[in-house]
Amino acid sequence: MAFELPKLAYAYDALEPNIDVKTMEIHHTKHHQAYITNLNNAIAGTDTEKMSIEDICKNISKFPIAVRNNGGGHYNHSLFWQIMAPNAGGEPTGDLATAINNAFGSFADFKTQFATAAATRFGSGWAWLIVKDGKLAVSSTPNQDNPLMDVAEVKGTPILGIDVWEHAYYLNYQNRRPDYVASFWNVINWNEVANRLKSAK
Ligand code: MN3
Numbered sequence: 725m726a727f728e729l730p731k732l733a734y735a736y737d738a739l740e741p742n743i744d745v746k747t748m749e750i751h752h753t754k755h756h757q758a759y760i761t762n763l764n765n766a767i768a769g770t771d772t773e774k775m776s777i778e779d780i781c782k783n784i785s786k787f788p789i790a791v792r793n794n795g796g797g798h799y800n801h802s803l804f805w806q807i808m809a810p811n812a813g814g815e816p817t818g819d820l821a822t823a824i825n826n827a828f829g830s831f832a833d834f835k836t837q838f839a840t841a842a843a844t845r846f847g848s849g850w851a852w853l854i855v856k857d858g859k860l861a862v863s864s865t866p867n868q869d870n871p872l873m874d875v876a877e878v879k880g881t882p883i884l885g886i887d888v889w890e891h892a893y894y895l896n897y898q899n900r901r902p903d904y905v906a907s908f909w910n911v912i913n914w915n916e917v918a919n920r921l922k923s924a925k
Pocket of ligand 1: 751801891
């Protein structure tokens with residue numbers, strides 16, 4: 725079974741004005757599709773075709789770089805589309821809010837750490853909120869790596885992630901990555917992040 729581009733649960737213009745329609749459309753249909761096409765080409769005819777994308781990531785050191793880059797790209801973007809939603813944002817509640825307060829002191833302190841990780845990731849990459857040893861932590865990874873990968877500097881289960889490749893924001897924000905990160909808070913689907921926390925524990 726080849727990997728396929730997941731459908732979005734909302735329209736390309738649904739995250740306006742925080743993420744513009746053109747960026748969403750190109751990001752999903754061109755960038756994410758390219759990672760999937762290249763991943764499928766890299767694993768065609770091998771046993772890897774039977775593996776889940778999560779298991780591929782967890783064993784990524786055993787694979788060629790094309791699988792690392794494109795498999796990571798597929799996993800990361802699949803998560804990214806789900807942890808965003810229209811009419812979202814605000815602050816998390818319930819167990820997720822408690823876990824954030826326990827790990828970072830407050831939601832404001834978490835936001836600062838996450839935004840700093842996103843702003844200071846040099847070049848292309850991702851910033852993450854992960855579950856590590858049952859607790860929440862912030863990390864970042866280069867390129868299309870992610871914290872599931874056995875090569876990650878900080879390993880854990882990602883429950884929230886932001887794409888800080890220029891293709892994720894350049895049309896609307898040009899070089900202003902911090903402005904893009906600031907707008908990202910308006911589109912976070914905290915229900916999905918809370919569900920991922922539950923599954924990760
Ligand atoms: Mn991207």
